Amino acid sequence: DKNKRFDSEDNRYQKAKSEALQMHEQNVAEIHADIKQEKQKSDNELELLKVQELNELHGRGADTRLVEECKNSIQTIETELKYIEDNKRLVFAYQRDKEELFDREDEFNAQKKRLADKLQQLSDKYNQRKQKHNDTLHSLEKELADRRKEKSHIDENLEKARDFINNESLCPPILLDTPERETLLTPSQAVDELTSIIVSRQKNFDKFKGCVNIFKANFSVKNTFHFRMELSVDEDYLDFANNLDDFIANNKIEEYRRRTSERYLDILNRVSKEMGELTKHESDVEKIIHDINSDFKERNFAGVIKLIALRSVPSADKMVQLMKRIKEFNDENQFAMGELNIFSSANREDTNQKAVAHLLDFMKSLVDNPQRQYLTLSDLFQLQFRIIENDNDTGWADKLSHVGSEGTDTLVKAMINIMLINVFKGKVSRKFGDFRIHCMMDEIGKLHPQNVKGILDFGNARNILLINSSPTTYNVSDYRYTYLLSKDGKSQTVVRPLISQQ
Template structure:
């Protein structure tokens, strides 16, 4: 009887022991699995640095049904997926940014550096599309372009008006030579203006003409807009792009002036020599003849403005200093003096050497005495 009770108790204790040993093995297995999970976590955080610091400092607890290794595997997959998505985003942003310069009208960031920069570009672009900001920029830039063209047209229009004044002066100069010719080797002097060869000025004049012609179609739609408004505005953008490129090519150029609006040409007839139309008074004849022609042109120019002033205050005499007069032939000296005097313009020869003093009305001697200059009248020609 005791033997039976002993065996029965022994069997129960053995079974209990087996259950405890099995449970011990299970707990040890689970502990080992968790230790491996912690090692993987430390490797991910400390060695691979896959997790941002903000995720590690969060003290919020979230209940999960997966164990540590399952969560780490899921997290690693998510991180890899994020990397792939970021890589695709970077490629798309780089391709998108090729369409824009750093200084672009939309203020898009074309030089992102961090992932945060690329993500912010995506957010900004999404907001740009959702709120249809392209239409806002279109209206704003359309009016801005219209203002730019208007200012260019106004400035160039004013310049062209001054060019017409120049044409009037040249006409007066040509008429002046015909009315009071030069008795000597110079048989004819004529001036004219020709179209400008300046690329920037040519472009500005084209913009001016196009703006005047399409003034009612540039910019936003209005009651007077034509059906080709979009085509006109596209042409406006093309003009402004061309202007931007030209300004970059001439970045050191400070301004455009009246002299850029035309080419001044001369035609001189000296005895049997005809220069035809040239832009420089050079090689008309001898060096002295070149000086003579330049002096005559300046005298006629002075006379034109003197006549305009004389209409208000009456005629008057103008005294002018003429350099290098000694390089002229004696006959040409006498001729240029008569050419000027007939227009009430008196030339002053300041040469230290006397050349035909009887051709001049007065002859003076200037001498220096300390800081003072002494002037003595030597001769006076009696008519």
């Protein structure tokens, strides 16, 4: 199919090429015809001008015959100069060849004779050496035949050794890297002896691997002792046995028991401490929410929004709930866990088991959420909004998108941001005095024109001056300043004041 498509495309290409060449030749012929016609026309005009020139000169009393003779003489000289110019390179080339070749003909002939004599001498010397090397070659061929017979005998003896080496199921890889050693045994005898030893060792090693597999079947992949469970090659089984021997000889079981007991207490204490550091900021969040609600009650919005209220509810996040349970458990049993001490109670083992169960739940939660790296303050609570728009009460909603139309959502978001800025502005004002803040408000085009003045007054009442940017023209009387922004030829923004109201 590709060949057919190629042939088809090639035919199209050849046809298009032929048409293009034909059109090119036709255009070239037309151009040559035009050039010839224009040249004929220019020649006619030139002859006419020459006649006019002669008439003009004759009319002014000039000797036109003498002028014509001068022109003909000049033309003859120019023709000769052009001929000289055209053949100048040929004359120079001839002179160079004459100096370098023709004048040195006798010298070249003598050199040729010397080289021919030298070539004959070298040829005689070559024939003598060739005969000598041929005699040596016959002697070496005879010796080579004897060596080949000896090699054939050795190859037959080594064939069995090669079969042994290439047998992956019989020859161990370590023998491939073992250096050669001298021995009185023939290769065949050495192979038979090695085969017997390898078969015996392989039986013992298979028995050893079976014992290792039975032992490691009692442990999981993520076992506490970090025993390696994935054993594939023989070296893995040997390493496993060596590590196990060291583990038993140094009594590391007791060390792991003590380390594990201390480890889960440290983890519980860290989780409890980090959770406590995080939850102590919940009161700050509640205070900010209270300040925002109070700010709206003090300076309401003159428009469709009758009420904006915020509240926080406990988070439904499973990770947060689990860490709170861990903190409560650690606070209640901080001194009753771990090793036996003066604070231990009768149910110490039950307490330790519950602690381990909490850690297992925490580990499972981390495994189920591998992408989660942090727990932030916003994870501890869920923010809800209640908006009353005219007579429409949304109730407590989790998202502002449930409030109403897109324009209402934008209006409510802007009001909440203004109140949030005002709360922090009020805290700073207690230290430095009241001040003004300029804020850029985006998406102003989504607001209803009747709400534009309301949001401006809402911000101005809090000394927050809004800068609204929109391609849509609104009532300019609602703004103190109106500007027009455009781009110049260098893509730089040009600001032109339009209206200013004091």
